[in-house]
């Protein structure tokens with residue numbers, strides 16, 4: 001679903017979106033997530049501050065953008081995200097972890 005919407009977005013805006021574009025967009029969205037986090041912690045200029053409810057909504061929206069672009073990147077490159085997570089976080093146990 002996300003991938004289909006992204007393809008529609010690319011077509012609609014006539015964007016030639018290869019890996020370079022996806023990595024740049026991922027970086028942009030990560031920056032937006034960090035900014036939303038800073039705002040949620042009220043560590044920003046007073047005029048940028050939001051209510052707690054709006055700040056959390058903004059934060060989760062930006063997190064969704066980061067996750068969505070990660071998913072699109074893996075799909076565009078025929079990578080199995082579930083397999084990648086499993087290999088990285090489930091199948092290996094860090095030294096000292098009990």
Ligand SMILES: [Mg+2]
Pocket residue numbers: 029032061062065
């Ligand atoms: Mg965003």
